[in-house]
Amino acid sequence: xxxxxxxxxxxxxxxxxxxxxxxxxxxxxxxxxxxxxxxxxxxxxxxxxxxxxxxxxxxxxxxxxxxxxxxxxxxxxxxxxxxxxxxxxxxxxxxxxxxxxxxxxxxxxxxxxxxxxxxxxxxxxxxxxxxxxxxxxxxxxxxxxxxxxxxxxxxxxxxxxxxxxxxxxxxxxxxxxxxxxxxxxxxxxxxxxxxxxxxxxxxxxxxxxxxxxxxxxxxxxxxxxxxxxxxxxxxxxxxxxxxxxxxxxxxxxxxxxxxxxxxxxxxxxxxxxxxxxxxxxxxxxxxxxxxxxxxxxxxxxxxxxxxxxxxxxxxxxxxxxxxxxxxxxxxxxxxxxxxxxxxxxxxxxxxxxxxxxxxxxxxxxxxxxxxxxxxxxxxxxxxxxxxxxxxxxxxxxxxxxxxxxxxxxxxxxxxxxxx
Numbered sequence: 001x002x003x004x005x006x007x008x009x010x011x012x013x014x015x016x017x018x019x020x021x022x023x024x025x026x027x028x029x030x031x032x033x034x035x036x037x038x039x040x041x042x043x044x045x046x047x048x049x050x051x052x053x054x055x056x057x058x059x060x061x062x063x064x065x066x067x068x069x070x071x072x073x074x075x076x077x078x079x080x081x082x083x084x085x086x087x088x089x090x091x092x093x094x095x096x097x098x099x100x101x102x103x104x105x106x107x108x109x110x111x112x113x114x115x116x117x118x119x120x121x122x123x124x125x126x127x128x129x130x131x132x133x134x135x136x137x138x139x140x141x142x143x144x145x146x147x148x149x150x151x152x153x154x155x156x157x158x159x160x161x162x163x164x165x166x167x168x169x170x171x172x173x174x175x176x177x178x179x180x181x182x183x184x185x186x187x188x189x190x191x192x193x194x195x196x197x198x199x200x201x202x203x204x205x206x207x208x209x210x211x212x213x214x215x216x217x218x219x220x221x222x223x224x225x226x227x228x229x230x231x232x233x234x235x236x237x238x239x240x241x242x243x244x245x246x247x248x249x250x251x252x253x254x255x256x257x258x259x260x261x262x263x264x265x266x267x268x269x270x271x272x273x274x275x276x277x278x279x280x281x282x283x284x285x286x287x288x289x290x291x292x293x294x295x296x297x298x299x300x301x302x303x304x305x306x307x308x309x310x311x312x313x314x315x316x317x318x319x320x321x322x323x324x325x326x327x328x329x330x331x332x333x334x335x336x337x338x339x340x341x342x343x344x345x346x347x348x349x350x351x352x353x354x355x356x357x358x359x360x361x362x363x364x365x366x367x368x369x370x371x372x373x374x375x376x377x378x379x380x381x382x383x384x385x386x387x388x389x390x391x392x393x394x395x396x397x398x399x400x401x402x403x404x405x406x407x408x409x410x411x412x413x414x415x416x417x418x419x
Contacts, residue, residue, distance in 0.1 A: 026055035033064060042068040059089040063098070075105045075163035100210055107141035107212045108164035114146055117172045121150035126194055126217040127248075140212045143192075143219045148173065191243035193218045195227060197253030202231035214253055229253050275414050277305060279382075283408030286385075290314040292406055300414045303329060314404055316343035326368055337364045341388055358390035382410040 033048030046068045053061040066081035082102050089095045114123050116133040123135045124147045130137065133148055139161055147156035148171045155171040195204050196215040204211045204218070205228040211218045214229060222245040229237040234255040243249045279296035292314070298307025309320040322339030342359040364386035371379040385407045 022055045026052045026058075029055065030061065033061075037064070037068065042071045057088075059085055062088055066098075070105070073164070075108055076165065079105045079163065104210050105164075106162050107210075109138040109140050109213075110161040110164045111136060111166040112139040112144075112146075112159070112161060113166070113168040114148065115168065115170045116148045116150070116155070117170070118150065121148035121171075121173060123148055126192070128196070128215070140216045142212060142217060144217055146171075191220055191222055191245055192248040193220045193225060193227070193241060193243050194248055194250045195229065195253060196250065197255075199231050199234060199255060202229050202234070202237075202253065202255065204229055227251055229255065231255060275300060277307060277412055277414045279307070279309075279410050279412035281309065281311070281384075281408045281410040283384075283406055285314050285404040286407050287404055289404050292318075292408055294318065294320070294408075296410065296412070303327075303333070313343060313406070316345055318343045320362070322362070322364065324364070324368075331370045333368050335366060335368050335382075338362060339364075341390070343390060360388065360390040362386055362388040378414040380412040380414070382412060384408045384410060 029048045029052035033045045033052065036042075036045035036048060046065055049061045049065045049068070052058075053065070062081055062085040066078045066085055069075075069078035069081060079102050082098050082105070086095055086098055086102070089098075112125075114133055114135040116123075119133045121133045122129060123131050123133055125139065125144055127145070141161045141164070143158065143160050145156060146159050146169050147154060150173050153173040155173055157169055157171060159167055159169055161167055193206065194215075194217050195212075198214070200214055202214045204213060204216055206218060206220065206225055208226070208228075220243050222243060224240055224242050226240050227238070237253050237255050239251060241249045241251050277296070277298055277300045281292065281294040281296060283292045284290070285292065290313075292312065294309040294311035294313070296307050296309045298305055303326040304324065306323045309318070309322065311318055318341065320339055320341045322337055324335045324337035326333040326335045328334070339362055340359070341362045364384055366382055366384035366386075369381045371381060385405065387403070387405055389403050
């Protein structure tokens with residue numbers, strides 16, 4: 001009995017130390033996995049993360065394992081580990097994104113090869129003609145009906161493409177009686193939703209769940225469904241469609257180009273501003289005729305803006321109608337512009353005008369710096385100079401030149417949308 005008690009006491013003393021050792025070994029294995037990731041040695045990284053998880057289970061290791069399998073192109077295995085991550089991780093925004101990613105991995109495009117005996121048969125996929133056998137092309141994942149036809153003979157088969165894994169379909173036409181039936185939903189589903197049109201590759205969301213890219217045939221349950229199609233640089237497309245049991249519903253998408261440009265700026269997705277603007281300008285005439293203080297309001301679309309500026313310039317009430325255009329799409333960009341300007345003197349105490357005004361054209365140029373550029377309000381700083389010509393301005397103190405050269409700084413705020 002005394003020996004047994006000694007053994008239990010020894011185990012209790014050793015266990016915490018062993019657990020501490022496991023945690024330290026797990027940290028080392030995890031760090032080695034991160035180092036392998038940096039070296040783009042994904043398979044080695046997986047082995048280290050697996051060892052770390054065996055020592056001390058943690059959902060971070062599960063995520064990294066899944067991510068590396070995805071990098072290796074083993075999408076089915078990646079999906080399995082992502083599912084384990086979702087089951088183990090606490091609720092978070094990242095966890096929700098992974099849940100959507102699991103569905104997207106299953107629908108990744110896969111190489112579909114269609115062969116027929118004899119060859120040279122017309123190939124249709126989900127009712128659309130795609131080529132002649134032997135045929136091979138990447139097709140979006142999901143259920144598809146593949147058919148071949150030649151000399152009045154037809155054969156067809158349902159195929160499920162998953163996780164980007166290649167699939168080969170071999171069909172025979174000898175002795176097959178022609179049966180020209182319309183495409184039907186794949187076996188085991190209620191109906192088929194076919195989304196086609198332009199641009200190809202646009203993301204399809206059905207009932208707020210990612211479903212694939214255009215063109216795509218999507219098995220869905222019977223009933224009303226909400227379809228949303230999005231693509232960078234295009235206006236969003238949204239509609240609804242009812243899919244009957246055992247039938248097919250087709251949605252034709254023709255998305256128009258939006259104001260959002262393609263590409264990146266400063267390493268970030270290019271942002272096109274669209275909205276109303278307010279601004280405040282202050283400066284002086286470089287010829288020494290006085291100061292300038294102007295308030296500004298107008299609208300901005302992408303690289304250009306148009307506005308009205310009202311205030312004081314060289315001692316007169318000034319109203320400007322101007323248009324500016326940035327020469328580059330970067331945060332800091334030179335701009336050129338021009339417009340029409342009117343100045344008017346103030347009235348004396350009797351209400352009569354003591355001075356006359358003038359009107360004329362102006363040409364401006366300068367530099368715009370978008371201090372912030374996001375999906376909402378944009379703050380910009382502008383430096384501007386130019387040349388303004390007015391019809392002769394007569395004043396009570398004598399004639400003043402109809403020309404002045406402003407030098408101003410402007411703070412500008414754009415309210416609206418960034419696309």
